Amino acid sequence: MQRYQTEDERRKAMRAKINKTIKRGRRRKRIIRRLRKAVPGICIGVLIAGMGAWCIAAPLPDPDDYEPYRFQAENGQWYTQEEYEQMSRERDAYHQREREEAEKEAQMIRDYQEQYQKDQEAEWKLYQEQMRTGLIHSMDFDANDAYLLEKIAMAEAESEDTEGKALVMLVVLNRVWDARFPDTIEEVIMQDGAFTPVSNGRYDKVEPDADCMKAMELITVEHWDESQGALYFEKASDESTWHSRNLQKLFTHGAHTFYTEKE
Template sequence: MLIFKQSRCIALLVSVILVSFSAISLMNPEGSAATGENVIEMGKLKSVSHTAAEAIVPGTKSAIHRTSASSSTIIPMLYTTAAEPVHTWARMVSAGWLSPEKLQRQNAVKKGTAEPKAKVTVVKATPSAAQALKKAAKGTTSVNKVKAATQQHPPATLFFSRTKLLSQEQQAEATWSYAVSEEDLLLLQKIVMAEAEGEPYQGKVAVANVVLNRLRSANFPDTIHDVIYQKSQFSPVANGRLKRVKPNADSIKAVNAALMGVKEVTDDTYFFLSLTLAQDLTVHHSRTLLKTIGNHTFYK
């Protein structure tokens, strides 16, 4: 007591130690007996195997550690495997090719869909409109007949009035007729080829029209042969080209069309020439120009 009285620091230190022990005793009221109980509990755990420990806490692993080299107390250490997730989510993505059967089914479904029907309105034609349609149909039919005939065989007989070449349907109006021989037909095809080989199809028909117009006119010879071979009229006759040429398909077709009544120039057209090739331009200066087709200029 005398020492405590002499040193207050020692007294304070002792009091602090006493307070600490009292606090420890309050937290563990069993005191020194707790140590023995703990040893007993650890002894019970010695008989627990690893499998039993894992059964107590699922998803855990057990490990046995010794507290010290001299102590025989075994303390099981339980821990969870944090690296392995308990639930594993797997995203399944399914992909597949369309089989031909599936495609056929899809096409069948598309074809089976009903399409809306369009409304059809019927308009009745007036009597005047109906007559106009009939006339147009007749005109189309006649043109088609002429085209079909020109592609097959030309007529064997030509019919003329005083002013024009008539069609086969107009033969009742004819003032005279002309029988076309094989020689006439070949000469007509050759003169068209010789004069208009490089010209368009309409130009070939127009050359044949000029020959037939001269045949009809009283101012020229009365046969196709004489019209073509008339002196100083067609340059291919003078230079011999007429004998050398062989008619092509366009020339034959153009002659057949002209014989059937197709006209690219009027019935009063009797002359034609090429302004770039002709050496004598008397016709150009003395006659009336009617039409130009390709390189040829036609006059009456």
């Protein structure tokens, strides 16, 4: 044990020990504080390093070990990608079938409408033909009416065949039966500007021949009518005429082209 000569030396020595102890304690506290600050970072670094090492060392996962990814698509249902694609294909196929069936139905309706229209037109044409035939059957030709028809046929179609002469007579009769023309044979023939031979005087000069009488028998006895309801005729020509521009052409027979009103 160290001996001190004086009390002051002893006190100084004691004070020095105390200061040394205090400094040592302070150093220890600083070290502890530093360690406390460093430990979390060290732990995190160690953890990261361990995870990295595990990821490197661990084998890659097998996709077959995992359940296929599922997602919510429609109506609150969950589907895999494959299920959803299959459902989409089935839905598209269904919609395609629906469109095809709708198109078939629409085409059937169109076909029916077209056929109905054709049937109606055919029935109307048949009705008109029957009406004209009925009018021919029911018309009571007196001698004067027959003579007037034969005269206009002679004046307009002297060089035509029997049917050509009959067609001229039928044009006159068609006009008699049409509300847009006069109601009698004589009035139709004599209508102002209706027939050129009447206007130029030829009608008054000609007399019917035997073929005109035969054409009259063709209409009244055999009930022949191939006029298609013609209301006009003119000399056949390739040139543009009032008739060709303003009327509907029906047919040409011999030297005459026959027309009706445009619909």
